[in-house]
Amino acid sequence: MPDPSPASGGETPPRPSRASLRTAVVWEVLRDAIDRRVKAVGTDSLDVLDTGGGTGKFAVPLARLGHRVTVVDPSPNALFALERRAAEAGVADRVRGVQGDVHGVFDVVERGSFDAVLCHGVLEYVDDPAEGVRNAVDALRPGGAISLLAAGLGGAVLARALAGHFTEARQALSDPDGRWGAGDPVPRRFTADQLTELVAGAGAEVSAVHGVRIFADLVPGVLVDTEPGALEALLKLEEAAAELAAFHSVATQLHVLGEKHG
Template sequence: MSDRSPVTGGETPSRPRGALRTAVVWEVLKDALGRRAKVAGTDVLDVLDTGGGTGSFAVPVARLGHRVTVVDPSPNALFALERRAAEAGVAERVRGVQGDIHGLFDVVERGGCDAVLCHGVLEYVDDPAEGVRNAVEALRPAGALSLLAAGLGGAVLARALAGHFAEARQALTDPAGRWGEGDPVPRRFTAEQLTELAAGAGLRVSAVHGVRVFSDLVPGGLVDTQPGALDALLQLEAAAAELPAFHSIATQLHVLGEKRD
């Protein structure tokens, strides 16, 4: 899974582009965990991060005081997770387990989690519907699920703006949303497809967000060199994230929901 650096409460990100890519999801996730903790009547939640890789979300979640289990197929990623958690001083709250979303219940119990993160996973699995069902089955009643997946519209727009018009049309018409044989992403989703997967798995969808609506289209030099540009772009991303009109051009789509009782 790709490495990410959530912006946590006033911290200055070491990589501005990373902050642009994750800030919206992190703020939504942090609020959702806070609400779940109130409902559960505890300050410490059991959180599962499936496909969590090196812990770029898991470690900040652990810093909030929660227990996090990361399931990932890569031993190298899990080794990096262990090192990252130790450096952050949260090693006792982060556990790494080798596995994947399809074999999830070989390594974790059903119905044992207050929240599940499924970020950057559905694009790569053979059966996205089964992946979402497993994520939901890992939740306790009223538990929260955070889904993050590649958006179709953002890929079409990016190929068109780069002058690759045939590839843009290919992505638009391809059932998996791929622009060609060289496309590194096996599958992309529309907001409607992602919410249908969530609802079909027994999730009550509470919010849909467009992620990286503008940041992937803005030249890096513009953000890195102009004073205040990063903060202004972060604020623009946050303002557009919940507006349905921008979901269709987002690079990623984020769905937040709650397991039905």
């Protein structure tokens, strides 16, 4: 699967890139959810909120599909890059960047005004993850979809252990935030159960859980870059394992898809 930038009709999709290993599973699940919402509401253009959407990795491809996307991000530099990226893609009229964060999101957008909300790479850094998820769900219209992506605890433990840092791996297991030490750059990690509880507690029904980057961060980069067909094969392996609960506990990231109760 290439990066989440849909090719126009008749074009040959580009060869998968290393970056696609980080986005392909989430993009496929998200696009399917968006398509279902389009059919449910009977319109070709949805209102999408991307909290912490940064430079538009998902917002711009969604806008290219014809949807209206509002990106709320605390970084002025990221929003400037988003504006440039949207202009280069020819979708500047469908992408709006607003400075803010998920805790104060209703200072800049209205409650219940979106068909889908993305909350990717946000919960690790906010003061109150439960409030963040509640705000994301409250921004949805009834029946709207929430796409939640966060750092997985098991993936970090496995990575530290395979690197020979056994004490840090054990520390991550026992730390309430899943941190392996003072030098850990990620403030908080989650298990699949923790994320699904947050979504359910916010008034949404969990419809799917996927593991993301199950193998990609463990495979030597030189193998992927030099072995013919290795990248494509690894991508297919990631997609095949993503839905299997047995692999959620070792994924670098976890993706939860939910639907707001009607």
